[in-house]
Amino acid sequence: MKRLLITFLFCYYVIFNLSAQNYLAEYYSSKEESAQLLFNSREWCYNVTGKINVEFSSNNSDLDDNLLSSISKIFTDFNYRSLDKNYYLDEELLLDFSLQNKCVIKGELIKPEWTIVSDSVKTIEGYTCLMAKGYVRGRDYTVWFTPDIPVSAGPWKLWGLPGLIVNARSDDGVVGEITLISLKLTDFVPEEPVVEKTIDPADYKVLFNEEANKFLRRIRSLSDDNSVSARLDLTIFPDKSLFE
Numbered sequence: 001m002k003r004l005l006i007t008f009l010f011c012y013y014v015i016f017n018l019s020a021q022n023y024l025a026e027y028y029s030s031k032e033e034s035a036q037l038l039f040n041s042r043e044w045c046y047n048v049t050g051k052i053n054v055e056f057s058s059n060n061s062d063l064d065d066n067l068l069s070s071i072s073k074i075f076t077d078f079n080y081r082s083l084d085k086n087y088y089l090d091e092e093l094l095l096d097f098s099l100q101n102k103c104v105i106k107g108e109l110i111k112p113e114w115t116i117v118s119d120s121v122k123t124i125e126g127y128t129c130l131m132a133k134g135y136v137r138g139r140d141y142t143v144w145f146t147p148d149i150p151v152s153a154g155p156w157k158l159w160g161l162p163g164l165i166v167n168a169r170s171d172d173g174v175v176g177e178i179t180l181i182s183l184k185l186t187d188f189v190p191e192e193p194v195v196e197k198t199i200d201p202a203d204y205k206v207l208f209n210e211e212a213n214k215f216l217r218r219i220r221s222l223s224d225d226n227s228v229s230a231r232l233d234l235t236i237f238p239d240k241s242l243f244e
Contacts, residue, residue: 024186025164027155030176038190039153039164045190046079046155052099052236073099078193079157081109089193090157092242094208095215095232103207105242106198111152111160112136114143124166125180132161138240139175143168149183156238175238205242 025037033050052075080089086109094101112134120131127146134141137157144167145154154165155178166180199207212232234243 022186022189023149023151023164024184024188025155025166025180026182027178028181029178030169033178035155035178037153037155038186038188039151040190041151042084043082043190043192044080044151044153044159045193047076048078048156049074049076051075052093075099077102080190080193081153081159082192083109083152085109085192088157089195089198090239091193092204092208092239093237094211096211097215097218101211103204104193104195104198105201105204107201112158114161116161125183127166127180127183129166130163134160137238137242138244139238140171141168141175142171170238174235174240201242208242 020041022038022040025039027035027037029035029050033048035046035048037044037046039045052073075093077091077093078089079091082088088105088107088109090105090107091102092105093099094103114132114134117131117133122129122144124144124146127148129144129146132143132145134143141158143154143158143161143165145161145163145165147163149164150162151164152159152161154161155168156175158165158168164180164183167177168179169175169177216232234240237243
């Protein structure tokens with residue numbers, strides 16, 4: 001009994017100290033994105049850089065190709081989660097002609113539901129990982145997480161497993177593979193981003209539709225004879241739930 005108690009206390013000590021640490025994880029995405037996740041057991045912030053494109057077509061051969069190609073921009077966004085505060089902050093794109101119009105959504109932190117596939121095991125970046133499947137933000141995901149880092153954090157808006165999510169992809173292929181490429185301890189502490197104003201998800205949907213319609217009307221106005229047809233490809237937005 002004494003030996004069992006000592007073993008239990010040792011395991012608890014190891015897990016407690018792991019979860020109390022601050023980590024900096026770097027991820028790479030097949031969608032040409034790079035990102036960093038600063039996290040501990042209670043709070044984390046994911047900062048991502050990627051590229052967004054708006055698809056459209058035109059029957060007007062005189063339309064300026066350089067102008068049209070400008071509808072492609074590099075973007076930076078953040079996703080913040082706090083278990084103690086029980087809310088999240090997500091920086092999301094609205095739409096204007098420069099593709100730089102953004103706002104910050106604030107909502108209740110609701111843990112995703114996952115099914116752990118316990119007989120699926122592999123090693124990623126030296127960490128023993130288990131597979132899990134879940135439905136998150138309108139899409140089915142397959143992820144790999146490591147109990148070696150016993151925190152609930154993960155890239156983007158993926159979280160809620162008993163270990164860091166180190167690899168993820170949506171089953172429909174829209175969200176390409178996101179994978180851990182480095183992980184290290186850090187003295188930096190995750191902090192809530194400072195923002196001037198937040199909106200809730202329902203208000204974001206209304207505002208996005210308003211701005212999207214303005215955006216499309218402006219693109220169509222590039223041609224006097226209305227030969228420009230434009231549509232938004234909403235599959236470029238990983239969070240499908242914001243548009244359902």
